[in-house]
Ligand code: HEM
């Protein structure tokens with residue numbers, strides 16, 4: 286009883302119904318209190334991640350545009366859509382989808398979940414275009430498929446990413462999944478999600494190295510500008526991954542549960558006398 290009262294009282298009476306607008310920010314505005322702010326440092330790290338993300342997209346574009354003839358679909362340049370789509374989808378958009386729970390930490394869980402799922406969905410579609418580009422360009426040039434380490438790791442990453450998306454929708458968006466089932470799945474979703482982000486960056490690094498060895502193997506060791514630019518892209522990918530990883534793993538930057546989520550999970554606990562998953566409603 287006491288914890289429930291404390292939880293309800295401590296968050297400035299955010300016990301409005303979800304239909305009336307469940308974000309702390311909205312409720313604070315209705316109370317006349319200043320809206321909640323982000324913890325110090327979080328905004329700076331998120332800004333750095335976005336700067337790095339945009340720089341890595343620009344670097345990919347510069348590499349393909351300046352040294353590889355640009356990108357076009359129905360032409361010998363179709364292959365170039367592959368690196369562009371993979372960096373945009375599997376790295377930049379995936380990274381941003383992961384940051385959603387930190388950036389919109391005071392918004393209602395349902396909207397944040399939906400944005401997380403939509404960004405991952407968009408990443409998947411763009412990555413699929415990139416995969417089609419490389420398969421079609423291999424077919425047009427008579428090159429065999431799936432022979433390299435990069436293609437094995439890349440395909441495994443893409444298929445697992447698709448599976449993770451389907452499971453995420455099934456467990457967290459489908460209303461039929463029970464509270465305890467969501468609580469059981471959540472830690473696995475987080476572990477495999479972070480693993481997939483690392484695997485995506487690793488696949489890109491393998492792809493960059495492979496492309497350099499195909500295209501400039503005789504001049505790479507002479508520090509030619511194309512090699513330096515592509516190496517820089519690799520370093521930017523690692524830096525982006527590190528900054529996103531840092532933001533995700535700082536305990537105090539995790540999304541605080543809203544008052545109604547806390548109350549919901551405590552009501553659930555009272556009802557079942559069992560453990561409810563941490564972090565409020567799933
Ligand atoms: C997570 C990101 C990536 C994934 C999932 C991925 C996936 C794949 C797959 C499945 C193939 C095999 C296609 C086939 O056999 O027909 C492939 C080929 C290729 N990819 Fe990627 N790729 C990614 C990123 C990149 C990047 C960033 C580059 C280069 C900058 C790149 C360069 C290549 C090259 C040169 C090939 C053709 C040679 C081969 O089949 O290994 N990839 N990629």
Ligand code: HEM
Nearest residue numbers: 386398402405446449450453454457458475478479564567
């Ligand atoms: C391939 C797609 C996906 C990947 C790689 C992924 C990855 C992740 C990761 C790494 C986290 C932990 C983030 C954090 O620490 O805050 C997370 C959390 C979460 N994801 Fe996903 N996710 C994917 C798709 C989905 C989908 C489709 C949904 C459906 C709504 C979903 C719902 C959630 C929820 C509810 C959480 C827990 C947030 C929390 O309570 O802290 N995810 N996801």
